[in-house]
Amino acid sequence: MKLTLGDKTLSAVIYILLFVLGFAAFYPFWNAAVISFNSGNDTMRGGITFWPREFTLENYAVVFKDERLLGGFAVSMLRTVVGTLLSILATAIFAYGMTKTWLIGRKFYMVVCIVTMFFSGGLIPTYLLIRELQLIDTFWVMVVPGLISVWNMIIFRTFFKGMPAGLDESARIDGCSNWGVLFRIILPLSGPVLATLALFTAVYHWNDWFAPSIYISNVDLLPIQTKLQQILNSNIMLEQMSQMDSAAASHLNRMKTVTTKSLSMATMMVATVPILCVYPFVQKYFVKGVMIGSLKE
Amino acid sequence: MKRLGRGRKPKLTEDLLRQWDVQLMVLPALLFILVFSYIPMYGVLMAFQDYNIFTGFMSSPWVGFKHFERFFHAPEFWSVIRNTVVISLLKLFIGFPAPILLALMLNEIHNRVFKRTIQTISYLPHFISWVIVSGFVTSLLSTDNGSFNILLQQLNLIDEPINFLSIPEYFWTILVTTGVWKEIGFSSIVYLAAITGVDPQLYEAGAMDGASRLRQMFSITLPSILPVIIIFLILNIGNLLNAGFEDILLLGANPVLRDVADVIDTYVYRVGIQNNRYSYATAVGLFKGVLSVALLAGANYAARRSGNSLW
Numbered sequence: 001m002k003l004t005l006g007d008k009t010l011s012a013v014i015y016i017l018l019f020v021l022g023f024a025a026f027y028p029f030w031n032a033a034v035i036s037f038n039s040g041n042d043t044m045r046g047g048i049t050f051w052p053r054e055f056t057l058e059n060y061a062v063v064f065k066d067e068r069l070l071g072g073f074a075v076s077m078l079r080t081v082v083g084t085l086l087s088i089l090a091t092a093i094f095a096y097g098m099t100k101t102w103l104i105g106r107k108f109y110m111v112v113c114i115v116t117m118f119f120s121g122g123l124i125p126t127y128l129l130i131r132e133l134q135l136i137d138t139f140w141v142m143v144v145p146g147l148i149s150v151w152n153m154i155i156f157r158t159f160f161k162g163m164p165a166g167l168d169e170s171a172r173i174d175g176c177s178n179w180g181v182l183f184r185i186i187l188p189l190s191g192p193v194l195a196t197l198a199l200f201t202a203v204y205h206w207n208d209w210f211a212p213s214i215y216i217s218n219v220d221l222l223p224i225q226t227k228l229q230q231i232l233n234s235n236i237m238l239e240q241m242s243q244m245d246s247a248a249a250s251h252l253n254r255m256k257t258v259t260t261k262s263l264s265m266a267t268m269m270v271a272t273v274p275i276l277c278v279y280p281f282v283q284k285y286f287v288k289g290v291m292i293g294s295l296k297e
Numbered sequence: 298m299k300r301l302g303r304g305r306k307p308k309l310t311e312d313l314l315r316q317w318d319v320q321l322m323v324l325p326a327l328l329f330i331l332v333f334s335y336i337p338m339y340g341v342l343m344a345f346q347d348y349n350i351f352t353g354f355m356s357s358p359w360v361g362f363k364h365f366e367r368f369f370h371a372p373e374f375w376s377v378i379r380n381t382v383v384i385s386l387l388k389l390f391i392g393f394p395a396p397i398l399l400a401l402m403l404n405e406i407h408n409r410v411f412k413r414t415i416q417t418i419s420y421l422p423h424f425i426s427w428v429i430v431s432g433f434v435t436s437l438l439s440t441d442n443g444s445f446n447i448l449l450q451q452l453n454l455i456d457e458p459i460n461f462l463s464i465p466e467y468f469w470t471i472l473v474t475t476g477v478w479k480e481i482g483f484s485s486i487v488y489l490a491a492i493t494g495v496d497p498q499l500y501e502a503g504a505m506d507g508a509s510r511l512r513q514m515f516s517i518t519l520p521s522i523l524p525v526i527i528i529f530l531i532l533n534i535g536n537l538l539n540a541g542f543e544d545i546l547l548l549g550a551n552p553v554l555r556d557v558a559d560v561i562d563t564y565v566y567r568v569g570i571q572n573n574r575y576s577y578a579t580a581v582g583l584f585k586g587v588l589s590v591a592l593l594a595g596a597n598y599a600a601r602r603s604g605n606s607l608w
């Protein structure tokens with residue numbers, strides 16, 4: 001097929017646009033990483049963009065020595081692992097039960113689920129419920145409320161339904177119970193959907209900062225994202241102050257801002273790296289997972 | 298049924314007992330949904346009460362539409378409504394077509410390595426928390442050698458660094474751009490998948506008739522994926538009043554921005570959680586919920602008339 005001049009121009013324009021987009025998507029990460037590897041005092045002089053000027057690991061050394069930050073990472077890890085495992089397990093069991101056409105009440109159960117996708121009590125009634133349940137200031141407030149996800153249940157169910165019915169029957173003939181079929185046959189064959197949903201759930205748990213910020217006041221129980229948010233917020237306040245203050249005070253405040261800036265960049269990097277390590281490998285699965293989730297109600 | 302002898306269990310109970318193991322798979326989960334989704338839905342009724350935290354839901358006095366009227370007469374009412382509508386519409390008009398455009402462009406790329414690299418990089422921001430994204434934005438826009446200010450200075454567009462995040466005029470632009478930046482790649486996945494389903498013969502026929510690549514893009518690819526686009530458009534319209542929450546809370550943290558940044562959801566958070574005005578905040582949230590459902594129904598009605606419906 002011959003390409004006309006117009007087609008070639010189009011191609012060139014698209015390549016350029018996509019390159020710009022890719023650059024824009026990547027640059028903030030790169031710049032933050034560069035600042036985190038640059039000495040804090042030097043960053044203050046300005047002009048750090050693509051490459052560190054005074055390379056140092058000092059910022060990371062501070063982050064990894066700070067017990068509060070380390071505690072935050074530990075809470076985040078624990079929450080992500082426990083929350084993801086429990087949620088995926090509970091939701092998969094639920095979904096498998098819902099695939100059985102002979103299940104009494106199935107249609108009603110489904111309606112109960114679908115309604116929650118369109119209506120919710122909202123922030124305040126949920127908050128008061130959590131209070132009533134005595135979940136405030138406990139680790140479990142980060143795990144329990146999100147245990148069953150209707151959305152994930154539907155994705156699981158769609159996937160299970162797509163499996164050959166013979167699998168189920170032959171296992172049953174061999175004397176396997178329904179629970180046995182789920183754990184010995186169905187789940188071991190559900191790798192892709194398990195990987196996708198586990199990734200999404202884990203990312204949710206790792207990234208969630210808001211729920212802990214309203215439900216948890218005990219600093220030792222706060223995950224890293226919430227702590228990071230508090231640090232960044234106080235940075236903004238400092239920067240605001242530095243602009244209103246007199247020149248001398250402003251200089252002092254700027255120094256504080258910039259060094260905390262380097263530190264918060266280092267913390268941000270540490271909080272981002274686990275995700276960066278995982279998602280490219282699950283990419284081929286989640287493209288499929290997104291499709292099932294979004295097109296089959 | 299009438300002939301069931303004495304001593305025999307009714308059929309329903311018998312059937313339930315026979316499938317008790319599978320019922321055991323679903324009933325605990327349903328109980329869970331009942332507690333964590335339906336109790337709060339019922340709790341919405343406190344919008345019509347003067348909820349008292351000490352006496353609880355059951356013994357708080359009913360006050361009718363008092364809190365709704367208060368909200369309608371509140372000094373923030375119009376700015377909150379305006380911000381919610383404007384920010385949502387901006388996100389809809391810019392954030393909705395952007396991933397479609399990206400998918401169309403990616404579809405024109407035949408160099409596999411380049412295509413995959415761009416895809417992988419563009420998915421990345423979706424997986425990052427808003428806290429970190431707001432950290433990036435604050436850092437890039439900072440007057441203290443934020444990259445964006447450096448760029449503008451080197452291009453001689455400005456003399457002094459501008460503190461973008463404390464000037465109300467820039468807030469909506471920053472918010473919408475950040476939103477597009479975060480979700481454009483990930484949202485393009487569905488459209489890309491839809492594009493792969495387009496019949497290649499259509500392109501051959503198009504090329505035969507002398508259609509340029511640009512022409513094929515808009516006359517073949519785009520119409521072919523229109524049903525997918527419409528479904529997502531309806532879903533987006535249902536979410537129209539969800540102008541954003543985490544992003545606005547984090548990027549609009551500066552009190553100077555409140556006048557342009559406060560939307561219904563952040564307002565509910567501020568008066569409800571921070572000022573403990575539970576009933577009032579619930580009423581505001583309920584007001585939004587009712588409008589959202591009406592919007593979704595309206596959008597679906599319009600779509601049904603055009604032949605695509607959600608349900």
